[in-house]
Amino acid sequence: MDSRHYVIIGNGVSGITFARHLRKGDSQARITVISGESPYFFSRTALMYVYMGQMKWEHTHPYEPHFWKKNRIELLQAWVRTLDFETKTLGLASGETLNYDILVLATGSKPAFFGWPGEDLKGVQGLYTKQDLELMETTTSNGIQRAVIVGGGLIGIEMAEMLTYKKIPVTFLVRESRFWEQVLPEQEASLVQNHIVEHSIDLHLKTELKEILADEQGNVRAVVTSAGEEITCSFVGIATGVIPNVEFLKNTGLSIDKGIQVNSYFESSVPDVYAIGDCAEFEQPPGPGRRTLEQVWYTGRMHGETLAHNFCNQRVRYQPGVWFNSAKFFAIEFQIYGLVSTEPSEMAPYFYWEHRLGKVSFRMELDEAGKIAGVINLGFRLRHEFFDRAIREKWSGQLVIQRLEEGVFDSEFYAPYHLQIQQAFQSQFGLEISIKKRSFLQKIFGARL
Amino acid sequence: MRKSEIIGLILFIVGMSVFTALPFLSSYRLSEAMVRDQVKEEHRDKLAELIQPMYGQSYSSTHAFLRAYSSNFDPYNEELKANQAWDQVIWDDYGFALAKAAMDGPGRTNPWINLGLSIGLIVLGGILFNFRRQGTAHASLAHTGVFHSTLKNRGLLGMLTGTYLILFYVILYWFPAYLASLVWMVEPISQFLSGGPASQWFLYGLVYTLAIGVMGVRMLLKYRDNRYQQLRTASLVFFQTAFAFLIPEVLVLLNKPYFDFKNIWPLDYDFFYDYQLDTFISSGGLGLFMLIWGILLIVLGVPLFTYFYGKRWYCSWVCGCGGLAETVGDGFRHLSDKSLKAWQWERWLIHGVLALAVVMTTLTIVNYFSSFSLLGQVTNQLHSFYGFAIGSAFAGVVGTGFYPLMGNRVWCRFGCPLAAYLGLVQRFKSRFRITTNGGQCISCGNCSTHCEMGIDVRAYAQQGQNIVRSSCVGCGVCASVCPRGVLKLENGPEEGRIHEFPILIGNDSIKLRM
Numbered sequence: 001m002d003s004r005h006y007v008i009i010g011n012g013v014s015g016i017t018f019a020r021h022l023r024k025g026d027s028q029a030r031i032t033v034i035s036g037e038s039p040y041f042f043s044r045t046a047l048m049y050v051y052m053g054q055m056k057w058e059h060t061h062p063y064e065p066h067f068w069k070k071n072r073i074e075l076l077q078a079w080v081r082t083l084d085f086e087t088k089t090l091g092l093a094s095g096e097t098l099n100y101d102i103l104v105l106a107t108g109s110k111p112a113f114f115g116w117p118g119e120d121l122k123g124v125q126g127l128y129t130k131q132d133l134e135l136m137e138t139t140t141s142n143g144i145q146r147a148v149i150v151g152g153g154l155i156g157i158e159m160a161e162m163l164t165y166k167k168i169p170v171t172f173l174v175r176e177s178r179f180w181e182q183v184l185p186e187q188e189a190s191l192v193q194n195h196i197v198e199h200s201i202d203l204h205l206k207t208e209l210k211e212i213l214a215d216e217q218g219n220v221r222a223v224v225t226s227a228g229e230e231i232t233c234s235f236v237g238i239a240t241g242v243i244p245n246v247e248f249l250k251n252t253g254l255s256i257d258k259g260i261q262v263n264s265y266f267e268s269s270v271p272d273v274y275a276i277g278d279c280a281e282f283e284q285p286p287g288p289g290r291r292t293l294e295q296v297w298y299t300g301r302m303h304g305e306t307l308a309h310n311f312c313n314q315r316v317r318y319q320p321g322v323w324f325n326s327a328k329f330f331a332i333e334f335q336i337y338g339l340v341s342t343e344p345s346e347m348a349p350y351f352y353w354e355h356r357l358g359k360v361s362f363r364m365e366l367d368e369a370g371k372i373a374g375v376i377n378l379g380f381r382l383r384h385e386f387f388d389r390a391i392r393e394k395w396s397g398q399l400v401i402q403r404l405e406e407g408v409f410d411s412e413f414y415a416p417y418h419l420q421i422q423q424a425f426q427s428q429f430g431l432e433i434s435i436k437k438r439s440f441l442q443k444i445f446g447a448r449l
Numbered sequence: 450m451r452k453s454e455i456i457g458l459i460l461f462i463v464g465m466s467v468f469t470a471l472p473f474l475s476s477y478r479l480s481e482a483m484v485r486d487q488v489k490e491e492h493r494d495k496l497a498e499l500i501q502p503m504y505g506q507s508y509s510s511t512h513a514f515l516r517a518y519s520s521n522f523d524p525y526n527e528e529l530k531a532n533q534a535w536d537q538v539i540w541d542d543y544g545f546a547l548a549k550a551a552m553d554g555p556g557r558t559n560p561w562i563n564l565g566l567s568i569g570l571i572v573l574g575g576i577l578f579n580f581r582r583q584g585t586a587h588a589s590l591a592h593t594g595v596f597h598s599t600l601k602n603r604g605l606l607g608m609l610t611g612t613y614l615i616l617f618y619v620i621l622y623w624f625p626a627y628l629a630s631l632v633w634m635v636e637p638i639s640q641f642l643s644g645g646p647a648s649q650w651f652l653y654g655l656v657y658t659l660a661i662g663v664m665g666v667r668m669l670l671k672y673r674d675n676r677y678q679q680l681r682t683a684s685l686v687f688f689q690t691a692f693a694f695l696i697p698e699v700l701v702l703l704n705k706p707y708f709d710f711k712n713i714w715p716l717d718y719d720f721f722y723d724y725q726l727d728t729f730i731s732s733g734g735l736g737l738f739m740l741i742w743g744i745l746l747i748v749l750g751v752p753l754f755t756y757f758y759g760k761r762w763y764c765s766w767v768c769g770c771g772g773l774a775e776t777v778g779d780g781f782r783h784l785s786d787k788s789l790k791a792w793q794w795e796r797w798l799i800h801g802v803l804a805l806a807v808v809m810t811t812l813t814i815v816n817y818f819s820s821f822s823l824l825g826q827v828t829n830q831l832h833s834f835y836g837f838a839i840g841s842a843f844a845g846v847v848g849t850g851f852y853p854l855m856g857n858r859v860w861c862r863f864g865c866p867l868a869a870y871l872g873l874v875q876r877f878k879s880r881f882r883i884t885t886n887g888g889q890c891i892s893c894g895n896c897s898t899h900c901e902m903g904i905d906v907r908a909y910a911q912q913g914q915n916i917v918r919s920s921c922v923g924c925g926v927c928a929s930v931c932p933r934g935v936l937k938l939e940n941g942p943e944e945g946r947i948h949e950f951p952i953l954i955g956n957d958s959i960k961l962r963m
Contacts, residue, residue: 013892046893053597059898062907064788165593297891302956309959321957326889328932331587335889335934381934384887388954409886409937411928413676447676 003028006311007090007100009080011035012044013297014277015106017304023071025312031072032098034090036079038130040065045297047133048158052165083252085270102272104307105249105260109242109278109295111155118212123220124236127155136162140235144168147235148223150209152179156239157192157329160201163235171202171231173209173223175240183325185342187352188378191361192329199330212236242295244279257281259293264317266307276303287320289339296325322391323374324384332359337387338374340365348373351397353424355379355417355449362421366397380417381409401425402433415447457577464570468631471563475554475630477508483550492539499525511627514548535826545649548626549633556630564634568656572663579667588675592783592899592930600853601780607853615850622841625649642698651698657773658694662686664776671779677925677938681765685772693769706732708739711767713746715806716867718835723817723828751867752874758940759881760871761923770860773849774901775924778857782901782926785856791903795863795920802839803869809835839864858901862920872919880940881923882947883916885909887954890935896927910935914951 006022008015011033019031033041042060049055068075076098082091083103090098111126113119125135140147140163147163149156152174160170178189179196196203208226215221222232244259255261255269259281266274277300282292294303299320306318327334340363341348347368354361360379367373371394375387386407390400400407404418416438426433438446450458481504484497500521508514522539529538556563600606620627632652639647665686672678692711701707706728714720720743729740754762764771785791809831816828848860861868875881883906890913896906902920906927909916916936928936952960 043892043894045891046895049893049895053594054592055894055898056596059894062892062894062911066789298888298955301953302958305956306958316958319956319958321955324888324955326891326933328589331589333589333932333934381886381937384889384954388887409884409934411675411677411925411937412939413680415676445676445680 003030004101005030005032005099006102006104007098008033008104008106009035009090010106010108010277010279011038011041011075012106012108012277012300013041014108014300014304015104016041017301018104018106018276018308019073019304020071021305021308022311023073025308029311030074032074032076032100034076034078034080034092034098036077036093039075039077040068042130044128047127047130048162051133051137051162080248083249083254085253085273088272100272102311103274105268105273105275105279106277106300106304107245107249107279110245111238112241112243113238114240116209116212118214118220119238121212121214121220121236122218123234124212124238126238127159128242136237140166140168144234146171146231146233147237148173148209148231148233149237149239150223151239151241152176152181152205153239153241154180154327155242156237157196159237159239160196161199161330163237164199164201168235169200169202171204171233172196173207173225174203174205175208177206179203179205181342183336183342185340185344185352185363185376187354188334188361188363188376191354191358191378192332192334194358195330195332209236242278244281244293246279264319265310265315266303266318274307276300276307286318287323289323290320294320298324322388324388332379333381334376334378335382336374336376337382337384338365338372338391340374340376351401351425351428353421355420360417362417364397364400370396370398372397372400380414383407383409397425398429398431398433401431405436413442413446415449416442417449420449453580454578457574457579460570460574461578462574464567464572464574467563468567468571471554471556471567471630471634472511472627475511475552475556477511477514477548477551478505478553479503479514479547479551480505484547487546487550488543489541492541492543495525496522496539496543508551511548511629514551515544515624515626518544518547545625545629549629552629552633554630554633557633557636560634560637564638567631567634568659572659575663576666579663579670588672588678588929589932591671592895595780595783598780601783603784603854611850611853614852615846618841618846618850621649621653622845628652639698642695643701645701654694657769658689661689661772661776664779668776668779672929675925675929678929681761681925682775684766685768685775688767689769689772705735706739709769710739710742712769713751713763713867714743715803715810715870716768716770716865717743718806718810718840718866719832721810721813721817722832723813726817751871752878755871755874755881756879757881759879759921759923759938760868760875760919761881761921761938763871764861764868764922765924770844770848770865771922774852774857774861778849778852778901781852781857782924783856783899784854785858785862785901785903787897787900787903787905795903798863799865799869799872799920802843802864803866805835805839806866856901856903858903858922861922862902868920868922875921876917876919878943880943880946882939882941883909883921883927884937884939884941885913885915885951886933886935886937888913888956889933891933893932895930895932896936899926899930901926906936912951913953914948915946917947 006029008019015033019033022029022031040061041063043062046055046060050057050060079093080090081093088100109128111128123139125132127136146169148171149159150173160172163170178186179193180189193203209223210226211224212220213222220234220236222230223236224230246256246260250256253270259279260268260275261283262268262275262280263283264286266276266280268275278295285292302320310316322338324337348365350363350365352363363376365373372390374391401422404421408418419435422433422435481497485493488496500518502521503517508517526538595601600610628649632647632649635652635655636647639645639651665682668682669679688711693709697707697709719725729736765775812831813828843864844860851859890910892907892911894907896910900906901924902922904918904921906916923938925938928938
């Protein structure tokens with residue numbers, strides 16, 4: 001092993017996963033992680049819980065401060081301003097410089113703003129960084145009569161939940177005809193929308209932001225929607241997606257389109273410079289049904305693991321397995337395993353079941369041969385290992401439903417939704433499923449359907 | 450706040466005020482007849498003589514009464530001790546018994562009214578306050594705001610609550626005479642249940658059981674869409690009410706030994722004390738059954754149930770300390786320390802207490818069967834040290850008084866010797882584990898934050914590793930609070946239970962050893 005100096009820009013999940021695995025495989029390497037955002041790695045996914053008083057800031061740290069010293073990972077809180085790939089030198093905002101042998105860019109994303117008039121006003125913001133959280137805490141600490149959230153995706157609904165915690169009335173603008181249209185089919189979206197409305201959120205579908213209006217002090221006063229409606233508000237949350245955070249890397253000679261262009265080994269156009277996580281854009285999608293930009297927690301982690309492996313062992317291509325993701329919409333949990341179409345088509349027959357109270361649903365998409373392609377479940381939990389295997393081994397839909405009980409990950413004594421799913425599947429497809437009865441104890445103590 | 454909450458809060462505060470004020474409203478007048486009635490035969494004449502100056506005197510406060518008692522009684526004992534006349538020293542503390550007998554005040558003259566105005570209002574207010582408050586959110590959303598709360602995040606209200614609880618325990622264990630008026634207040638209930646007079650322990654048991662009941666209702670509402678939480682809360686309330694409170698009282702009514710059938714040595718540290726063994730042996734068939742039952746729980750019950758279900762079967766379904774922690778203490782669970790340092794302390798302390806309990810009990814038993822020839826009075830000194838340091842100071846004052854400061858499981862985590870024993874079985878021979886759902890963890894930290902035992906659950910979950918820890922009491926809150934459906938309490942085959950090298954699902958490029 002060598003004692004090269006690895007410098008990682010960004011201490012999010014990709015950068016830190018890379019650093020940790022590099023240290024595991026290479027005890028000699030010098031490892032430096034630079035971040036201007038925060039001194040320590042924190043879980044970005046937990047920002048909302050800090051806002052809602054469910055966690056404190058220090059709880060977002062997956063590792064205690066002594067961890068970094070013990071693993072000899074140097075942490076540097078600084079902003080990188082200049083990069084010189086010729087001399088392998090980074091220039092920091094403080095004026096200091098730093099040399100690297102290997103540079104790993106893990107700079108993440110930033111909220112996408114689309115040039116709306118008034119988007120720079122006080123009270124308009126996205127939610128991605130620690131600083132965004134702090135800003136949101138300050139801005140919404142008092143006197144907010146109404147907030148408007150723009151963008152029907154995961155961050156949008158999180159912001160809506162956060163503001164609801166503070167009892168701030170929320171108007172939620174969604175450009176598409178349904179919530180999270182890129183991922184959720186009609187029925188699921190409708191289920192989630194009902195839940196959103198239940199939380200007293202004023203949901204506007206097919207409505208875009210046109211303009212943000214200011215008061216005399218330069219604060220938000222109102223927004224104007226594509227429907228021509230003017231909504232009085234003093235906070236606007238922009239959640240119309242994220243884009244790679246690569247602004248400061250432009251004109252450095254690095255090949256950048258939407259993100260930093262990399263091959264399936266995370267190699268950029270410049271030797272010894274790599275990119276992982278949200279900021280990396282693959283030349284080719286890394287797998288069937290995958291996008292060239294992968295901007296979720298899990299993929300960031302996998303990028304980091306794989307690149308670290310490549311420095312310590314034989315080089316391998318990044319090859320993600322069966323797709324999975326999860327989210328939570330207020331109280332309703334969402335999981336997806338495999339690939340599920342958002343629009344019905346002849347090519348993709350599906351089975352859909354929804355619980356009578358409209359809080360739990362299960363969808364399984366099949367291919368033309370009746371093999372499982374993917375599932376989406378809302379309001380109950382499914383076992384990753386089970387569905388990863390079923391999809392990988394191309395189980396028939398019938399087999400999956402037959403063995404569904406093994407695939408349920410709900411807590412003990414929960415309502416046995418799988419029984420209803422099995423019955424529904426049986427009657428819809430006319431296939432024989434042997435349905436196991438609940439045990440005596442479950443019948444007495446378990447939750448009712 | 451809604452109207453019902455405000456009314457509930459007001460009732461609760463009035464009740465607490467009456468409860469706190471009652472001890473200050475009592476006066477004392479002692480007579481020789483009372484002393485003769487309350488004091489053991491061997492001390493009767495001496496004590497009656499010593500405190501003679503107190504007879505007929507009126508004392509307007511507990512403090513004045515106790516001071517007079519000490520000034521008359523203490524010099525006698527001091528002198529004996531100075532002369533090393535140990536066997537003549539009066540070790541018994543008659544302060545409480547005499548204070549209770551000599552007391553006059555509203556708690557004694559109007560017990561029912563005062564009971565209603567204090568504990569009654571506290572119960573009513575507590576239920577009213579929690580009924581609507583917990584009645585709206587889903588279980589998985591029920592943890593918001595705990596760090597914005599002055600009570601639940603070591604704010605002023607938290608500090609005041611902690612101080613109040615600590616003071617209550619200090620008074621209960623070492624200055625019970627101050628509680629005389631409150632004890633009189635519950636006298637009718639004690640007479641009804643056991644046919645005997647109430648002691649400070651009866652008062653404590655009643656308050657404890659009611660607290661678990663009221664806050665148990667709160668738990669049922671808070672977790673009304675989580676059947677696991679509901680069942681174990683109902684179980685805790687049941688075992689406290691029936692096994693810890695009612696059955697022992699009824700046994701006394703039937704002239705049988707006071708016995709809690711669910712309390713297990715070494716938590717029940719005096720189970721093998723000489724006077725206990727004497728009681729069992731002298732109480733016929735039932736006494737013998739109690740002895741055998743208690744031993745069976747230790748040698749068979751704990752290993753078997755823990756093998757099949759993990760230590761949760763006891764700690765978060767049956768135990769009285771667990772009952773209080775999971776109901777009254779629920780709002781403080783996130784205050785437990787998650788640091789590695791705390792874990793190091795935990796392992797030394799809890800296993801240290803277990804070792805101490807084992808040594809003490811072994812000596813006691815050896816001593817008992819050798820008719821006290823071997824070690825004489827050494828065991829008594831050990832007993833009083835253990836009773837003071839572990840039984841009272843650690844389990845009571847720190848264990849419960851520190852809820853608002855260090856979380857609701859301080860005793861269970863750092864001190865309980867039975868938890869240590871259950872934990873050893875759970876760690877090395879059990880089917881219980883918390884399973885991690887493949888690669889779904891997002892490291893958010895909700896599980897670790899809300900773990901009352903201070904386990905860094907996330908450290909396991911984020912590397913796809915099953916959580917197998919001796920301290921886990923299986924409360925199930927990590928699974929409930931997880932926003933991504935990652936955690937599940939399971940009993941399953943021992944094989945593959947402990948992942949030395951877990952693999953996170955989802956990345957086909959490499960097979961990682963975490």
